[in-house]
Amino acid sequence: MTRKLGGGKLVIATHNAGKLKEISALLAPYGLDCISAGALGLPEPAETGTTFVENALIKAEAAAKASGLPALADDSGLSVAALDGKPGVYTADWAQRQWFEGEPGRDWYMAMGKVEGCLQALGPDAARDAWFSCVLAIAWPDGENTVYEGRVDGTLTWPPRGEMGFGYDPVFVPTGSELTFAEIAPGEKHKVSHRADAFAKLVADQFGS
Template sequence: MRLVLATSNKGKLAEMRPILAETGFDAVPQSEFGFADAEETGHTFVENALLKARNACRHTGLPALADDSGLIIDALDGAPGLISAHYAGVHGDAAGNIAKVLAEMAALENPVRTARFYSCIVLLKHAEDPQPIIAEGIWHGEILPAPQGDGGFGYDPIFFDPEHGCSAAQLPTELKSRISHRGRALAQLREKLATHA
């Protein structure tokens, strides 16, 4: 199936396209169609994912898949959450976002370091599809006191995976793509597609 991948995030594209290809999707990035990103006005990840997918369907006439995801830190009451991509004020400023998180964590006395990456993926057949396929993935970890590793993107250098004993930025790309929140959401999407009417 040919579909539009409703994101301009290069990291997400690199992570999702190979997994989607294995599932039989020809995922075309929305940048190839030249339309603007949807305005993310939702109050939840699923609302924003639906807005992005619907926007892509309307502009292309093709089915669309969108991901809305973020980092949820317990000690910061769930921040950066929905505004993970522009937590420090500028969209996509990974270094600024990381610096802000680390400064806020450092200001707390003995903070709980637990955190999780969350991903919600939505697939719409068309813009008015009343039955979207919705999948989610959660990756539990901890916030490191300083960045480690230079792989991945976004908050990966400060997200510690206890199971593998390193930051997300230190994991091999293939392994990270499989165990990440987005990888888990895509795996759930595959299962749902197998039974979807």
């Protein structure tokens, strides 16, 4: 039987204020007081896993042990079938500028270009099927944990389209739509995204009757 979250504080294992706001809003109806790992001054663990599940658990377990509170972490990314699932867990790394690519930081247009370059190198008939994955991991200080996996399938397009998304959203067209994630209003995207899928499973398991 899955262990349930009670009321009270829940550490969101992130130093990203935007992610804290998004997750807090999703969990607000369930009586949880969300606080970020960053606000608690917790260090960010090295994400050494080779899967989304491993990295989500690394972050959640580190936050739970350091804070003495239950913690929630997510790990997500884009996988491209023709590229054997890449960039996958290295989704953000593909956006990281090298020393010869400008100022340190992430350049998502560059990352999208890298994916497109890899596909074009395979030839004009390369399949453009792709999917976004999201894993949510809950960990308790005593070492118990549980995970929820979400996914949305689609295809990649080029050039990028839309201004409302982030990351690889401007090149991802979810199945059943003609718009990229960056052309879909955030409220609509949240209904069909990989994160929405994972959260629906978490809510049903943790707070369902």
